[in-house]
Amino acid sequence: AQTVTQSQPEMSVQEAETVTLSCTYDTSENNYYLFWYKQPPSRQMILVIRQEAYKQQNATENRFSVNFQKAAKSFSLKISDSQLGDTAMYFCAFMKGGKLIFGQGTELSVKP
Amino acid sequence: GAGVSQSPSNKVTEKGKDVELRCDPISGHTALYWYRQSLGQGLEFLIYFQGNSAPDKSGLPSDRFSAERTGGSVSTLTIQRTQQEDSAVYLCASSLDAGEETQYFGPGTRLLVL
Numbered sequence: 001a002q003t004v005t006q007s008q009p010e011m012s013v014q015e016a017e018t019v020t021l022s023c024t025y026d027t028s029e030n031n032y033y034l035f036w037y038k039q040p041p042s043r044q045m046i047l048v049i050r051q052e053a054y055k056q057q058n059a060t061e062n063r064f065s066v067n068f069q070k071a072a073k074s075f076s077l078k079i080s081d082s083q084l085g086d087t088a089m090y091f092c093a094f095m096k097g098g099k100l101i102f103g104q105g106t107e108l109s110v111k112p
Numbered sequence: 113g114a115g116v117s118q119s120p121s122n123k124v125t126e127k128g129k130d131v132e133l134r135c136d137p138i139s140g141h142t143a144l145y146w147y148r149q150s151l152g153q154g155l156e157f158l159i160y161f162q163g164n165s166a167p168d169k170s171g172l173p174s175d176r177f178s179a180e181r182t183g184g185s186v187s188t189l190t191i192q193r194t195q196q197e198d199s200a201v202y203l204c205a206s207s208l209d210a211g212e213e214t215q216y217f218g219p220g221t222r223l224l225v226l
Contacts, residue, residue, distance in 0.1 A: 035214070042219070095215075097211070100155075105155075
């Protein structure tokens with residue numbers, strides 16, 4: 001069975017600085033997809049970034065980028081130039097066969 | 113275009129009552145998913161529908177939980193004889209297709225069972 005682990009329950013960062021959120025996963029699959037979702041206090045889950053396992057190049061979306069290490073089964077999220085609006089719960093998720101398996105989440109606070 | 117919508121936003125019910133939660137997926141999305149988010153269990157997959165195929169019900173926690181999708185669009189999640197442990201946020205998501213497509217989530221329904 002696949003599992004996803006986020007070892008940092010809480011993190012904080014100063015506005016404009018960079019922060020990295022960790023995620024590891026366990027699977028015997030070779031082809032799969034990984035995601036980072038953000039959940040602000042409004043409760044809406046918002047897609048941050050997506051990575052296909054068959055792609056070696058790390059995905060980027062503006063200030064958000066990932067460090068995907070397939071052999072190590074690691075998928076960290078880097079947020080550059082942090083903004084107050086980045087304050088939220090961040091979930092790492094593994095997908096195979098349509099179902100998302102989520103980590104426990106990291107609560108990120110961006111401080112002014 | 114419009115995103116995934118869910119109703120009601122919040123629901124308070126008494127133990128033993130039945131509840132229905134509704135989800136309207138993004139227009140044109142053929143796959144629809146239900147997840148549950150609770151303090152103790154985190155985010156869990158419940159069920160998903162793909163077109164006219166039989167739904168994948170492998171995540172439903174008990175036979176008190178059921179879901180249907182009418183006309184390939186709107187879905188209703190029904191919880192019968194609610195228990196306090198059913199208190200959670202129920203999230204619906206949709207995607208263009210099942211498989212490896214990105215899922216887009218609704219705002220959720222917060223259910224409180226007293």
